[in-house]
Amino acid sequence: MSSDSSSTSGDEFTNPNPNSTSKSLEDQFASAALTEPDNEPPEIQESPNGVVNGSVGENNHGEIESNEREGAVGSNLEARQSARWRRTNSEVEVEAPSSPSSSGYAGERGSSSASGSSVGFEMMSGGIGGGDDVEIQEVSNVDSIQDSQASWVPGKRHVDEDDASLSWRKRKKHFFILSNSGKPIYSRYGDEHKLAGFSATLQAIISFVENGGDRVKLVRAGNHQVVFLVKGPIYLVCISCTEEPYESLRGQLELIYGQMLLILTKSVNRCFEKNPKFDMTPLLGGTDVVFSSLIHSFSWNPATFLHAYTCLPLAYATRQAAGAILQDVADSGVLFAILMCKHKVISLVGAQKASLHPDDMLLLANFVMSSESFRTSESFSPICLPRYNPMAFLYAYVHYLDVDTYLMLLTTSSDAFYHLKDCRIRIEMVLLRSNVLSEVQRSMLDGGMHVEDLPTDPLPRSGTLSPHLGQPRDSLESFREPFVGIGGPAGLWHFMYRSIFLDQYVSSEFSPPINSPRKQKRLYRAYQNLYASMHDKGIGPHKTQFRRDENYVLLCWATQDFELYAAFDPLADKAVAIKTCNRVCQWVKDVENEIFLLGASPFSW
């Protein structure tokens, strides 16, 4: 980007002048270049070993991707029909609204029937890395080709395994929840009861250290990390050989704990106070899918480490129209009204002064999307937003407006079902009348920002000329620099932009060469490492970071307004990459009306 200052300067607080920021990025790198050797510090380079291991496990990701696509196309008709049919019956179902005594989840434990199917490649690439592994990996690669066609199967895998199984021991990433008496509550793989002995061992380790007035946070054993998180009477443990940073794994345990609270609230602590023998598993009955889906999202959803949410790109007026009707019902006693499409927000509104944390949104959306029962009827379920109030339940009215789009109305009143149903009918009518739902469908098909469309040097900022997301992409004069064959200009492959004030991020669509699920997962892992090192309390926080390894050039730039993460071709030129990042920031500014939810009251304070 040229450093001429032709563009108008915006509000310094919400609209930092892109030219001034671009200068500062280049300046920062200019000075950094003097002190930094070209080779990155070893600890941030992925070892070749890790790359090989990582690449195999990535197949998991493919499954959800393809699941989403298939879900959108294949089951569309059927789901709608059944939804319509169920809707006429809904009053009957509601006669007995789910009481707070249930976990609020209608599924059955049996829904984890997918257990037998072998989708777990992670085991194949198990951390030992001996000669055997090579062979196994080849096998699993073959599997992955088939499996990536199939859907990601929700629910628990490999229930038949226990800690004596070789396959169980080879899995790359385990998650456990147990009580402080050592009783198993949840295990990602294997049957909890069969793992009772293993669970007891984990408790013994934690309790032994606690007895000495200390706390165990991390144990490294070879290339495995064992991460512990103690939350009162609940212990959470991750055992991983994925080489993710400790902070990331710990963050994932926090989210799993949050997911548990979302289902049960912190009142479970009281059960343990009254009765240390308390067995929590029945309370979580049927929620295996919720946890496995959350764990799966650790490898494809950047919201899990960015602690921000993302919006579906929509014309400003369209989002405004959705927001207006949500605001309307929020004024009638609804605490939060949220309209989402898959994991992307269309609009959301909170009652006066109520604020919603992005992590709560992530956990709520995961809960709703992973529970099949929400798709087929309108539901009213007690849920807890752990960042809002971990102690108590709210009630969520959930209704799917189409296959991917769902409305959530949260209230404090347990008998508000009929009121919320009326609200939903009103909202649905307005959304249909103002074409919001068809715009949502269109946006889903068009996708968001594509690196190939990154505009060249900023045009004069008169709205019409700046590239708009809503326009068909071929009408854009997309500029491609000659030196790259694939990706965007200057070898830009992908970027993520996180707005600090908005609590939102935008991520570019995946383009070649990041076009396979495994490459996408690998890139997310790389971003996650980058994020962790940028926010490292010991050596950070940092303002900029530039890494080059055999996979990418990664660039991160953090200001008090935003964080930008960008991935380039590993041969990309540093100076050009930096200029390109400035252009990305400019681009995001230009289209912020469409990619972000602006002026959403819940976040603005």
Added chain:
Amino acid sequence: MASRRRMLLKVIILGDSGVGKTSLMNQYVNRKFSNQYKATIGADFLTKEVQFEDRQFTLQIWDTAGQERFQSLGVAFYRGADCCVLVYDVNVMKSFDNLNNWREEFLIQASPSDPENFPFVVLGNKIDVDSGNSRVVSEKKAKAWCASKGNIPYFETSAKEGFNVEAAFQCIAKNALKNEPEEEIYLPDTIDVVGRQQQRSSGCEC
């Protein structure tokens, strides 16, 4: 519904070192016996599935070390136990005398809600040794002690020959079932709109 639910029972095995706790476990879980003595370090953890009155139980067995130097582990290990098995050697008077200490120590450290009725089981092990000729604790004496402590069920076992081991553990499952707490309705609070003001100020940092 509730009756079909599998139950997990945490079972703690206590007793002097060398009375055969680990051997009993091995006989029970793996149907194996070894004459060689191998001291347990800290604790061993075993899992055994048991069927009792058409209910499935998983016994999570905490085989603890008998040596005194491991006693400090107590609080952590005993927490949330469903049953405690006290083992002594019928050929060693001291191991029988110590049962009282083990029982009291357990009740202090585990502090169960109803200590009077906490389910214990007492096992007199090694009845096979020397065809019973070296025996120093009579069955009568042992049973009398058990009766005085609230009718603790008593079994004479031989880990070596596998005698009575199965029956002893069936009894553990039975006791746990008897002691099963009333299913309480899980009913957390609902957010109080009035109280929300407070919660926000303390809880929401975003």
